[in-house]
Amino acid sequence: MIGKGSAVSAALLVCLSVMGLHGAHQAHAVTTAQSQTTQPPYEPRSGGVARRKANRGRAAVPAAPVPAASVRPPVSEDYWSGIKTHMTIEGGIAANPWTKSGRNFGQFFLDRANTATLNQILGSVSHDIADIGGGYGIGFTAEAMYGSDSRFDVTVGMGDRALSGMYQWAPTQAHVDLHTPWIFSRGIDFQIGQSYGLMGSEGPAALSRPFYSYNYSSDFIVPFQTVGIIATAHVGAHVDGLIGIDAGNSTTFGQSGNNNRPKGYLGVSFSHLMNGRLDGHLIGRAGPQGHDGDPRISPEGWISAGIGDQAVHRMQYNADLLLTYHLSKALVFTFASTWLHDEIPDDELYGSTAYLAWSLSPSVQLNLRGEVFRDNTGVMIAAYPGTTAFGKQLRNQPYPFYAAPPTTYGDLTLGLHYEPEFVNRHLPLGRFVLRPEIRVDHSLNGTRPFNREASVSDPIVRNGDSTMFWFSCDMVWTF
Secondary structure, eight states: OOOHHHHHHHHHHHHHHHHTOGGGOOOOBOOOOOOOOSSOSBOOGGGSSOOBOOOOSOOOSOOOOOOGGGGOOOOOSSGGGGOEEEEEEEEEEEEOTTOSSSBOTTOSTTOBTTOOEEEEEEEEEEEEEEEEETTEEEEEEEEEEEEGGGGTSOOTTSSTTSOOSSSEEEEEEEEEEEEEOOSSTTOEEEEEEEEEOSOOSOOSSGGGSSSSSOOHHHHHTSOSEEEEEEEEEOOSSSEEEEEEEESOTTOOSGGGSSSOOOEEEEEEEEEEHHHHTEEEEEEEEEEEOSOOSOOOBOTTSOBOOOOGGGGGGOEEEEEEEEEEEESSSSEEEEEEEEEEEETTTTEEEEEEEEEEEEEEETTEEEEEEEEEEEESSSOSSEEOOSTTHHHHHHTTOOOOOEEOSSEEEEEEEEEEEEOOHHHHTTOSSSEEEEEEEEEEEEETTSOOOBSOOOOSSOOBOOSSBSEEEEEEEEEEEEO
16 A cells, blocks of 8 residues: 555656656655543554543543453453444534635645535444453444544545545555464554554544644544554553554555555553553554555546556655653643655654643633644645545546645644533433634745645645635534
């Protein structure tokens, strides 16, 4: 498979070479992540073997999870009685009155401006890891998504071409979770199958991030989905070692793979350090992410992302740091920093995001996010006008896109997480959440990438705005 950045990079570099513009681009940037919450509806990826949790409480800034072994349920005489079901329904609108393109540049999932959208209907069937005797335990998760978000939550080879419109479906998790008593006193857990990526601070599930919109790092650089094996070694009461091997970002194997070379993780996660105040992770990832197919050109002039046999030799490296510190019961600070080096465009990217979550009352939380993100070639942050464009680039098919010159992005977001009691006390089940936000994105180095489109002959936006001011709101019902 090709990573989000690599795919755009490969296609754009081929395109720019054809146009004689390749020399104008350099390398730098930020990276992505996937998210967590103070009371997460899903265990964050840094927690190793993911377990479905009851979706209650408000979403907060990302926070590292409790190690899996410490919350294992007791033995059940009837294993199947422990099955859980969960559903989240999210819809919203990202308003941008000043756009000339109808798009919010720098966003995958919220790319359609001024359009009421059903983002996701996310449903799961799961079972926590339960003791089956001899120190072993087993659990599982099966989850799928329908909605506009599924356009970018693609896993090639797993129903990715079943639908082609604005609203598509995608399997998001399908894994078996195995606990073993091996090596360490707290054992080792294995997650086998399709899983959310381990890295980052904001994830695809609606309440796995504190805002409706995403930061640049989480949207564009780190993996959303992987298919493989993740091992979580519980080396201590508060520390887990992580290692994994997989087929790549949003891809599987064989004809549904990108170059059939392994990729993988290595890292550590920790929780409840410093008198229970500090959680986080430090995770690295490496592997070739380019597509080994030959580049293709459509009749319209769009180019695919394949780079041929050299794909197996061009590596992509990620590193991701996440720290969450609980200043008090009501105030939580989170810092996330991600780095990526991609050998296909010889690009180095990096960025940092800071979050502050302040619980004003049991039903209201104020969230603040600030980010600085550098895309030093201009090929990582891109827009995909078509509803199937992202999936096409993963499959090495020509796809429409446009990007920006090398840009340092800054963004500031202020939002609320509001659970109105006058609504929730009348719901037959679950909780209703309202998340309004105000956001400003600005080019810190004078480029003008916002609120305009580009053409196939020159897919670089140079005559847009240097600032994008927009306001959004989503509604989430989870039960």
